[in-house]
Amino acid sequence: MFQIPKATPPSQLYASKGRFVPLENNCKGPISSLWIKKDGERKNIRRCKSVCAKSQIFLKETNKRTDASRFLKVKTRAISNQASCSSPFKPEKQDNRILNVTARQILDSRGNPTVETDVTTPLGVFRASVPSGASTGIYEAVELRDGNKGCYHGRSVLKVVRNIEEIIGPAIKGSDPRDQRALDKRLLELDGTANKARLGANATLAVSMAVCRAGASTLNIPLYRHLASLAGNRKLILPVPSFNVINGGRHAGNALAFQEFMILPIGASSFAEGLRMGAETYHTLKKLVCARYGSNACNVGDEGGFAPAGIVSIEEGVKLVYDAIKEAGFEGRMKIGVDSAASEFYRQTQTPTNEEGYYDLGFKQRERGGGKEDEMKIVQKNTNRDTLIKSKAEMLELYLNLAKNYPIAFIEDPFEQDDWEPAKSLTAAGACLVIGDDMLCTNPSRVKKGIEFKCVNSLLLKLNQIGTISEAIEAVRLAKAAGWGVMTSHRSGETEDTFIADLAVGLATGLIKTGAPCRSERTAKYNQLLRIEEELLKRGGVNEGKEAGENEGTYAGKGELWKSIKW
Secondary structure, eight states: OOOOOOOOSSOOEEEETTEEEEGGGOOOSOOEEEEEEETTEEEEGGGOSOOOTTOEEEEEEOSSOOOGGGTOEEOSSOOOTTSOSSOSEEOOOOOOOOOEEEEEEEEOTTSOEEEEEEEEETTEEEEEEOOBOSSOOTTSOOOOOOOOTTTGGGTOOHHHHHIIIIIIHHHHTTOOTTOHHHHHHHHHHHHOSTTOTTTOHHHHHHHHHHHHHHHHHHTTSOHHHHHHHHHTOOOOEEOEEOEEEEEOGGGSSSSOOSOEEEEEOTTOSSHHHHHHHHHHHHHHHHHHHHHHHOGGGGOBOTTSOBOOTTOOOHHHHHHHHHHHHHHHTOTTTOEEEEEOOGGGGEEOOOBTTBSSOEEETTHHHHHHHTHHHHHHHHHHSSTTOOTTEEOHHHHHHHHHHHHHHSOEEEEESOSOTTOHHHHHHHHHHTSSEEEESTTTTTOHHHHHHHHHHTOOSEEEEOGGGTOSHHHHHHHHHHHHHTTOEEEEEOOSBOOSOOHHHHHHHHTTOEEEEOOOSOSHHHHHHHHHHHHHHHHHHHHTOBOOOTTTOOBTTEETTGGGGGGOOOO
């Protein structure tokens, strides 16, 4: 049995070839935190209340130089086979407090300003940045901007930066980042409004995310495990990615009304294979788009998907995606998802032929060609109106036909955010998942109403719609308790932050959409999921719960887990 070298506390120890060596004797090599192996289980010594003197001490190498005295105090007695079982180690109380909070204005993937926050603790600086949406629901929490037309056309966020540094920072300084719920509650108290209108949801979310990262580091666990712990989730499942391969709606300059056409590799054996299938189909689609619509049609939209100007028909877009799936060789192993974002093309104007409002699938052409007056002429020109003008019943029929003729996995926001009756009919038909985005806005109170009304059967999880991690977790908890599916989502204006990748695994959402396998702000999330999968599979852990039985790192395509995963 080796001995711990005598040293005057605070002890500074280096790891060298499996032995403890005083720092002054060996100034090369990585510093290691200390672990113990006791009763066949490896534990961080900081988390052990007592350590048997006969326990074997192991070393966990890290990439940072760290004073070993931050992990424990080492008494100058040796460990030997004859030593008593009373512990020679006493964990040193660690200072976990938040020391400082700063913020800055940065650019998102569309070249618009957004906010980035740094939370500093004794362990380092923990950073988070928030995205921004183009098509936003009226029930989303407020994204605060300056409104100064002379600076970034009114989209600067310097007010948000000041709110973080002058109001939020001083209020949470000295708090423990491990207590996410308490810190998020403090953010809500500081704002004092129902929709974050005072400080801005972009301010509260940036801080909430950065604090969450700091909390994970303080606990010495990955972010996804920390999120799972906060939610009470015992299953770490890799989500099925939903790649946005054709862009329309507010995300592209073409004529397509629907916002996203997606592919889901539900037949893959792992996330890594699913990513490969998605990328191969994406490049196959590019060849088809070029062949059918010309090389100029291969330009991409905000989220990396192609935006061919020649497509107007919704079914033509779906068929193009399906053709790419078949040509790539993945028919039967890949499904299609559609995000209508129907609130963007719903019109409430009453006409002699339509008293309830209507859905205008040609809204982008009309906006470019004459505005409201021209639109009304088209609506009133004959009893059939325009083939691109649809009633609620006609929209329902359109969706059911798509689900009948193509392998549709889900339809997101099929109707306007308050048009719940036809959405309820579509959900009751059971043709596919019906996902609520603008209809729910990741708001627990809206989710409760949606569950009661049965207007959808899945939640789209967007952090910046609600503004804090704790509220987002509550929305997911409600959805899962109702047997719903959950899809973690990016926004069209993204940053390089990969938080939502850990979120999808930690909350076991089963699905994630973060754009095409193209553009680094999109692929950053997919690459982070590759790292998480690799880590979980190497660990070989088993998810808790008798009804689960899946290993940690199981891909949600297995057994159609993506449809609904209970905690």
